[in-house]
Amino acid sequence: MKSNDMSEQEQALAAEIAALYRLTAQEQASLELDREILALARRQLQPGEAQGAGAGQPPRSSPWRAYRWPLSTAASVLLVAGLLLLDPHAWHRQAVPELTPMPSRVPASDAAVTGGAPAAKLRQAPEMQRQTMVADMTMPEPMPEPMSEPMSEPMPEPTPEMAASEPDLANLTLALQRLQQYLDEEDYAGARTFAQRLKARFPEVQSAQSGGHELWLRLLAEIQQADGRAR
Amino acid sequence: MALVKQRESIQTDEGLMLSYGRGDIEAFERLYLKHKGALYRYFVRQMGDKQLAEDLYQETWSRVIKAASTYQHSAKFTTWLYRIAHNLLIDHVRAVKPLSEFTEEQQQDMGQEPQALADSYRPDVELMQAYKASLLKTCIGLLPQVQKEAFLLNMEMGFTAAVISDIAGVTLEATKSRIRYAHRSLKDCVAAKWQGGSHEIQ
Numbered sequence: 001m002k003s004n005d006m007s008e009q010e011q012a013l014a015a016e017i018a019a020l021y022r023l024t025a026q027e028q029a030s031l032e033l034d035r036e037i038l039a040l041a042r043r044q045l046q047p048g049e050a051q052g053a054g055a056g057q058p059p060r061s062s063p064w065r066a067y068r069w070p071l072s073t074a075a076s077v078l079l080v081a082g083l084l085l086l087d088p089h090a091w092h093r094q095a096v097p098e099l100t101p102m103p104s105r106v107p108a109s110d111a112a113v114t115g116g117a118p119a120a121k122l123r124q125a126p127e128m129q130r131q132t133m134v135a136d137m138t139m140p141e142p143m144p145e146p147m148s149e150p151m152s153e154p155m156p157e158p159t160p161e162m163a164a165s166e167p168d169l170a171n172l173t174l175a176l177q178r179l180q181q182y183l184d185e186e187d188y189a190g191a192r193t194f195a196q197r198l199k200a201r202f203p204e205v206q207s208a209q210s211g212g213h214e215l216w217l218r219l220l221a222e223i224q225q226a227d228g229r230a231r
Numbered sequence: 232m233a234l235v236k237q238r239e240s241i242q243t244d245e246g247l248m249l250s251y252g253r254g255d256i257e258a259f260e261r262l263y264l265k266h267k268g269a270l271y272r273y274f275v276r277q278m279g280d281k282q283l284a285e286d287l288y289q290e291t292w293s294r295v296i297k298a299a300s301t302y303q304h305s306a307k308f309t310t311w312l313y314r315i316a317h318n319l320l321i322d323h324v325r326a327v328k329p330l331s332e333f334t335e336e337q338q339q340d341m342g343q344e345p346q347a348l349a350d351s352y353r354p355d356v357e358l359m360q361a362y363k364a365s366l367l368k369t370c371i372g373l374l375p376q377v378q379k380e381a382f383l384l385n386m387e388m389g390f391t392a393a394v395i396s397d398i399a400g401v402t403l404e405a406t407k408s409r410i411r412y413a414h415r416s417l418k419d420c421v422a423a424k425w426q427g428g429s430h431e432i433q
Contacts, residue, residue, distance in 0.1 A: 006411075013414050020421075021371075021386050023364035029271045033285055034263075037292045041251070041259045044296050 169211050172202045176212045179219050188226040195223060244308035252299040259299070263292070266312060269387040273316060276371060276383055287323060291316045309388055313398045317380070324376070363421060370420035374413055381406055382413040 006014065029037075175198045182191035198216075199205065205216045244265070250258035270291065274284035294315050302311075371379060380399060384390045390398070396406040 013418055017414055017417055018386060020364045020367045024368045025272055027272050027275050028268050040293060041296045042256055045254050045256055
């Protein structure tokens with residue numbers, strides 16, 4: 001502070017304090033700290049460290065650092081594509097549990113048959129279900145014939161354990177149960193349609209080694225009997 | 232004549248900084264030796280935590296080093312240096328805790344020293360001055376943060392109130408008040424502690 005800003009008394013006080021202050025103002029940085037800072041100053045002058053900056057240019061960053069986002073994105077895409085090429089069925093196995101509760105979520109085909117627009121369904125559905133419906137409609141899944149009427153009861157959702165252990169078998173079982181439900185309700189038209197879809201989605205059900213093969217045959221026989229009665 | 236002028240320019244802080252920016256490491260070493268003590272004490276006296284003070288001290292020099300290539304002679308080197316230091320200090324204090332808490336904690340930490348020194352008191356003039364100086368050191372630690380900073384910048388670097396107000400980003404009048412209050416508080420504090428140790432301040 002300039003001395004002319006202070007009174008004589010203040011100046012005397014400031015001088016006394018300054019004198020006392022200097023007696024203890026001896027602290028210094030350690031030699032190690034000095035060395036680190038001076039080493040940093042030297043490194044900064046070395047070529048490659050800050051040569052560009054020394055010429056008044058902005059410091060250069062390595063290409064890896066500059067393009068880390070595009071590079072990491074490209075690496076992720078390559079990884080996913082590689083995994084899919086190695087195991088093309090991985091995608092299908094992942095997708096099936098999501099699509100399996102067919103009867104409870106057949107909005108695309110339902111809408112097409114019943115005349116209700118998908119958008120109208122979307123407006124009515126709760127948010128969570130709406131997201132699933134959108135996913136369903138955008139999936140390039142070939143659907144067999146549309147169902148004649150919407151399901152009255154939703155299918156029980158597969159548990160995570162089921163999906164994790166044997167997702168196809170679990171989903172097939174659920175689908176067969178649903179088919180049984182159609183027959184119990186004597187909805188034979190619905191049962192036929194559903195059986196076609198089931199067959200398309202689980203072709204292994206026709207194999208004798210399949211877990212649900214026997215039940216499948218019995219249900220098919222019931223449908224055929226019903227057809228015979230109708231004729 | 233031109234050579235003399237050039238040499239003079241190199242010897243100033245700004246000249247040294249420009250030389251370092253052009254690759255002269257010795258220029259930086261001279262600059263560092265000149266300012267390291269005051270800057271170190273600026274942090275140590277304010278922080279209370281030596282390790283933290285050293286971190287901020289190192290970071291300040293690191294920023295100086297990195298900015299050397301773009302340094303321009305538009306500002307005085309010391310003003311620029313202490314502005315960096317001030318901003319780092321403020322950022323740290325804001326990130327950790329409010330200023331008031333910072334000051335209170337430091338008061339608790341530093342309140343123990345005078346008694347220990349009083350026990351070792353001997354009626355020798357030199358020792359008496361040393362004792363008073365140690366009391367002053369303790370009292371500086373008890374100052375409010377803003378007064379402490381203004382006081383230290385004034386003591387260590389001999390900065391005027393105008394320069395300190397530029398560094399701290401406050402008005403000139405506020406800075407003058409801070410320094411004035413700091414002096415009064417220190418006088419009262421040293422006197423009180425001196426009397427508490429059964430002595431009379433001269």
